[in-house]
Amino acid sequence: MSEIINNRELQTPNTTKRQSILKQIFKDLHDGKNVKEVKAHFDAFIGKITIDEISQLQHDFGDLSVEEMHRLHAKHTEIFKGAIEEAEKTNKPEEQPGHPIHTFVLENKELDKLVNTQLQVHLGQFEIEDSQEIVLLLLEDINLLLDIDKHYSRKENLIFPYLETYGIYGPTNNMWRINDFIRDAIKDARKKLASYNGEKQAVIELINFVIQEVITMIYREENILFPMALNNFTEDEWLKIARESDEIGYCLIAPTEVWKPERHALDEKAISEGYIKMETGILSLKQLELLLNQLPVDLTFIDQDDVVRYFSHGKERIFARTKAVIGRTVQNCHPPRSVHVVEELLADFKAGRKDTEDFWIKFRDKYVYIRYFAVRDENGKYMGTLEFTQNIDPIQAIEGEKRIMS
Incomplete structure (x- = not known):
């Protein structure tokens, strides 16, 4: 890093030379070099860094161990302070x-x-x-x-999925x-x-x-x-x-207004009035959605490529789901520390070693029964996985018999 660098050339954010220097600076940091020394090189040779460059650096260094990631993020923050270029905006x-x-x-x-x-x-x-x-x-x-x-x-559940669609x-x-x-x-x-x-x-x-x-x-x-x-x-x-x-939900405070941009808001697409013919009957798409949302359980379906394709939207969901998860891989919908469980389950389903897997946990004030089913076609080919989640507290409380209407 002691070589003479043309600072004017480095002010062009996307030059190959600038990218190379940035990678070397952060490689030094990852390799355990003194933070003050690395920051001195950063200040001298880079000065300012853009959000896009930070995003690319994080992507280049990939996944890190828990300990390594925690150690490095504190050092990254120290180096970034005061060095991030603000994007110029006329309308915010x-x-x-x-x-x-x-x-x-x-x-x-x-x-x-x-x-x-x-x-x-x-x-x-x-x-x-x-x-x-x-x-x-x-x-x-x-x-x-x-x-x-x-x-x-x-x-x-809302910011990260969209960042992933942009390769971040x-x-x-x-x-x-x-x-x-x-x-x-x-x-x-x-x-x-x-x-x-x-x-x-x-x-x-x-x-x-x-x-x-x-x-x-x-x-x-x-x-x-x-x-x-x-x-x-x-x-x-x-x-x-x-x-x-x-x-x-919101943390400590909630928005007092609904955001209304100058451009007319995105129109929601109406549900098609078309019909779906199934082996045992015919339903309109509207009827099918209402039926699925009426079930006292949460349903989520991922396809054979582990992509979330559908979830029911009942009155009282147990675990939060947002429409942003649609089209996202299921691995990226779980905290990193539990992804290995998801991977193992899906591997068993795809290999035909299992057709179902059940879990039951205490979650807040509920006793939650979580079931996973491998979905296969008539030839046994794996087509995806159905997640079935239910609060079984009311069921466990049942005693005796009930034969007439209340």
Whole structure:
């Protein structure tokens, strides 16, 4: 890196030479070179970096181990600070109330307020005196912070799928893992506080970790992820994201207005009035959709290529689904830490080793029965997988007999 570089040439963001230098700088970082030294090279030879270049770098370095990814993201953030070029825009729809980015930023402001002016203050009091009263104050703060799951879930289920359609996989592979680290740390903090037994230092270190990671994630979102999405997504895609955000919910605050861009909103396609002739009857598409949505279960179907093709949309879904998952591979619809389970199940179905697999879990206030069925044609050829999810608490509560109408 000590060679003389023509800085004027480097100001053209897409030159081969600039890309080569960027890769070498980040390779040095990955190889464990001193961060200050790497940043000095970055400042001297690159200076500013665009969102597109960051996206390409994340893609080039591919998937990382959990430990490596967590270590490097902190270093990347340190190098990026103050170096990201802002895209010039004359009209900024993301600043309009109701736009998904506007809502994300409002949530980040509330999260920043919660961790810096509330959680941090109570933690300082706890360091002086770990009384029951202060422990309860911290527990209240952590319970509020659990709401961050909705913020992250909207990223994962609405932003990430569209980024993938543009060939951008870095956030899906790496940011989702960090989201999970933060979720787990918050839950761990709640557990330690709820059953506090005097492990003061452990609680202090854990909550400091949570505060730091939440603040750092806010920076990554607002300086990398959101600009990356804004540079690529169409207005129609943002409209779809805005419309599907309600299903997942909001963190600490909700939009007070519906986003209405200047251009007329995307018209929803009416369901065709055509009919489907099946072996045992005929239904219109409208009737079929109403029938499937009326079932007291959640259905999801993926095809033989692992692509999500359909999910039912009943009144009370157990797990959140958004239309953004349609056309997305099922592997990218699951947190990275559970993808191996999905892969193993699908491999068994495709090889004919299994036709079904069942799971049952406690999820919030429900007892959930999850069933997977290999869908095969009349010749036994694998055509896809059906996921069947049901809350079986009401069924387990049944006693005796009922022979007449209530």
